[in-house]
Amino acid sequence: MPEERSVLLSLKGLRKTFDTQEAVSGIDLDVYAGEFLTLLGPSGCGKTTTLRIIAGLEMPTAGAVYLDGQDITGLAPEKRAVNTVFQNYALFPHMNVYKNIAYGLTMRNTPKKEIAQKVAEMLELVQLTGYEKRMPSQLSGGQRQRVAIARSLVLSPKLLLLDEPLGALDLQLRRSMQQELKRMQQRLGITFIYITHDQEEALTMSDRIALMREGKFVQLDTPKGLYERPQTAFAASFIGETNLISATAQAVKDDEVLLDIAGFDLPCYDSDWITPGETLLLSLRAERLHLSCEPVNTTCWVSGELVESHYAGGERSSTIKLPDGQLLRARSTTEGEREPTLGSTVYCWWNKEAGVLVRDDREDA
Amino acid sequence: MTTRVKVKKHQRTREPLAFPMMLYAVLFVGVSLLYIVGLSLMTRGADFTAGAPYGLQNYERIISPLYVKSLLQSLRLAFFTALFCMLLGYPFAYFMAKASPKARTWIMMLLIVPFWTNALIRIYGWKILFSTSGPINAALIGIGLIQRPLRLLYTDFAVQVGMIYAMIPFMVLPVYSSVERMDWSTVEASRDLGATPLKAFLTVTLPMTLPGVLAGLVLTFIPSIGLFFLSDLLGGSNTMLWGNMVHNELLKSRDLPFAAALSVVLLGLTGIVILIYRRMGGRAESMVF
Numbered sequence: 001m002p003e004e005r006s007v008l009l010s011l012k013g014l015r016k017t018f019d020t021q022e023a024v025s026g027i028d029l030d031v032y033a034g035e036f037l038t039l040l041g042p043s044g045c046g047k048t049t050t051l052r053i054i055a056g057l058e059m060p061t062a063g064a065v066y067l068d069g070q071d072i073t074g075l076a077p078e079k080r081a082v083n084t085v086f087q088n089y090a091l092f093p094h095m096n097v098y099k100n101i102a103y104g105l106t107m108r109n110t111p112k113k114e115i116a117q118k119v120a121e122m123l124e125l126v127q128l129t130g131y132e133k134r135m136p137s138q139l140s141g142g143q144r145q146r147v148a149i150a151r152s153l154v155l156s157p158k159l160l161l162l163d164e165p166l167g168a169l170d171l172q173l174r175r176s177m178q179q180e181l182k183r184m185q186q187r188l189g190i191t192f193i194y195i196t197h198d199q200e201e202a203l204t205m206s207d208r209i210a211l212m213r214e215g216k217f218v219q220l221d222t223p224k225g226l227y228e229r230p231q232t233a234f235a236a237s238f239i240g241e242t243n244l245i246s247a248t249a250q251a252v253k254d255d256e257v258l259l260d261i262a263g264f265d266l267p268c269y270d271s272d273w274i275t276p277g278e279t280l281l282l283s284l285r286a287e288r289l290h291l292s293c294e295p296v297n298t299t300c301w302v303s304g305e306l307v308e309s310h311y312a313g314g315e316r317s318s319t320i321k322l323p324d325g326q327l328l329r330a331r332s333t334t335e336g337e338r339e340p341t342l343g344s345t346v347y348c349w350w351n352k353e354a355g356v357l358v359r360d361d362r363e364d365a
Numbered sequence: 366m367t368t369r370v371k372v373k374k375h376q377r378t379r380e381p382l383a384f385p386m387m388l389y390a391v392l393f394v395g396v397s398l399l400y401i402v403g404l405s406l407m408t409r410g411a412d413f414t415a416g417a418p419y420g421l422q423n424y425e426r427i428i429s430p431l432y433v434k435s436l437l438q439s440l441r442l443a444f445f446t447a448l449f450c451m452l453l454g455y456p457f458a459y460f461m462a463k464a465s466p467k468a469r470t471w472i473m474m475l476l477i478v479p480f481w482t483n484a485l486i487r488i489y490g491w492k493i494l495f496s497t498s499g500p501i502n503a504a505l506i507g508i509g510l511i512q513r514p515l516r517l518l519y520t521d522f523a524v525q526v527g528m529i530y531a532m533i534p535f536m537v538l539p540v541y542s543s544v545e546r547m548d549w550s551t552v553e554a555s556r557d558l559g560a561t562p563l564k565a566f567l568t569v570t571l572p573m574t575l576p577g578v579l580a581g582l583v584l585t586f587i588p589s590i591g592l593f594f595l596s597d598l599l600g601g602s603n604t605m606l607w608g609n610m611v612h613n614e615l616l617k618s619r620d621l622p623f624a625a626a627l628s629v630v631l632l633g634l635t636g637i638v639i640l641i642y643r644r645m646g647g648r649a650e651s652m653v654f
Contacts (some may be wrong), residue, residue, distance in 0.1 A: 057553050077556040084557045090550035094572045103568075104558035108647065 005032040014063035025215035040202040041212035074166040083152035091136040098132035122150040236283035262324035288354035289330035301349035374410030405625035423626035439607040443589035463545035523599040536581035543577025580651040
């Protein structure tokens with residue numbers, strides 16, 4: 001339960017304006033000790049600016065930053081128990097691996113012996129023992145990345161900020177570094193605030209994800225919550241593949257809303273902001289849709305013309321045209337299916353909880 | 366293995382393209398240098414001629430208190446020129462690189478425009494500034510700091526100031542180009558890791574811009590030894606720099622071989638400075654801005 005954990009970092013009403021452009025427009029956030037929190041969003045959504053404000057590299061126009069209950073808003077970066085792994089690593093090109101990692105300790109006037117011991121520990125942690133004398137230019141991208149992490153971790157910060165640390169790596173290395181980072185974070189118990197625009201990375205690594213758009217949080221939730229119960233159309237479409245189908249609320253009863261989609265009566269779990277008669281968006285994940293050539297005996301189903309269908313091994317990706325012209329994309333399993341023919345009527349069904357009503361914020365952008 | 370082969374291939378294809386440049390270097394630099402060295406081994410004849418006997422007699426003449434003193438004086442002047450150009454030029458270049466693009470263009474203009482004026486005219490400007498009734502003395506008397514005008518013109522001080530003035534762009538430009546190329550995220554990283562702004566400058570910015578500083582030191586030091594018209598115009602009778610020596614032997618004494626020998630010494634000095642520069646990791650590219 002996050003409520004029981006102590007809050008390490010608090011952002012209160014954070015705003016940042018560059019010239020006339022507002023990069024961060026009012027962010028409130030509590031980050032718990034030991035948490036892996038991800039800021040996810042398209043480029044230019046203000047996630048890097050938020051991170052730079054926490055690091056002290058940028059002054060907020062308004063709002064405050066609290067670390068361990070202390071207001072650190074005006075504190076210089078060198079006075080914060082926060083360290084950053086920069087997007088391009090920002091290793092010191094004129095220093096070897098050892099000196100890069102030892103830099104922070106040197107600044108703290110740590111005794112030489114202790115530095116040597118701690119650097120050795122870090123090199124072991126990031127599996128770079130024996131690379132002490134190498135210059136950054138002699139390292140591969142993945143190795144530079146690990147030096148950058150070691151350089152920050154050696155100071156045992158309370159909070160580690162990572163700005164797209166895997167962005168420059170190729171896919172395979174990325175995947176293995178993701179796991180490595182997550183393991184490291186859990187082992188050391190350090191709080192991570194992690195920036196990425198890769199939704200898969202966010203989903204697999206994070207305890208919580210803050211989905212950002214235009215300087216604001218769209219949704220702050222667990223990976224599962226964000227994926228299964230998106231609150232807005234943006235959240236639903238940014239993560240995973242989804243269908244946003246317009247529907248009309250016919251009636252609201254207990255915890256259920258009866259929707260009308262292209263003439264089909266479809267029940268759906270309620271969201272408390274709905275009034276009957278309203279036009280809404282229903283988010284239906286493509287892979288949660290099932291396809292059948294015969295009528296099905298379930299509560300949630302629609303039928304339509306199959307206009308496109310591709311066999312892709314384990315799954316089939318199809319497009320179904322509903323009677324009112326809306327298109328539905330489905331990625332159904334091919335296991336035991338009867339191959340549908342284009343132009344025929346197919347039945348598409350889903351479990352009731354797979355349909356999520358979302359607020360339409362597509363026009364906001 | 367494959368990469369090595371590739372590199373070799375690449376170099377080979379580039380060689381013919383470098384040929385005209387090499388021909389140019391051999392013809393205009395190599396041949397004239399050899400000519401000077403050959404000349405330095407001859408004896409003067411009448412009216413700008415030189416011939417036998419051949420030998421090291423000119424170099425023997427150089428090893429005398431007069432020339433040693435001149436050499437030391439030149440080196441000292443060049444050293445302080447390079448030093449002050451660095452102390453004044455680095456901050457200038459640093460803030461120029463950090464300035465907004467618009468401001469940068471203006472500062473660059475201020476730096477370059479004087480170059481469009483003849484160097485001699487600019488030196489005459491200094492003569493006026495330094496003269497007994499010139500603005501510097503007038504100002505110092507005006508604020509009551511001194512009673513009688515100082516003797517500024519025709520002193521080593523005047524030569525030194527003029528030299529720094531003439532050389533400072535050669536410090537500013539390479540430093541500017543290395544500061545401009547800085548990856549500032551490394552400075553942010555150093556702050557993030559606990560460095561104060563001063564420490565971040567000393568441990569990151571300065572070492573990372575050192576190639577520019579080294580290039581600037583070489584580019585200001587070497588010409589300072591040879592510049593003769595500055596000390597001719599601003600210096601006193603006992604300011605005899607190496608450049609003046611060469612100049613005098615060539616045009617006044619008309620001793621071509623001896624002037625050549627003096628030049629060879631200057632060349633040797635330049636070579637040593639460049640060698641030290643290379644040893645310290647300096648690269649020719651840093652001198653191109």
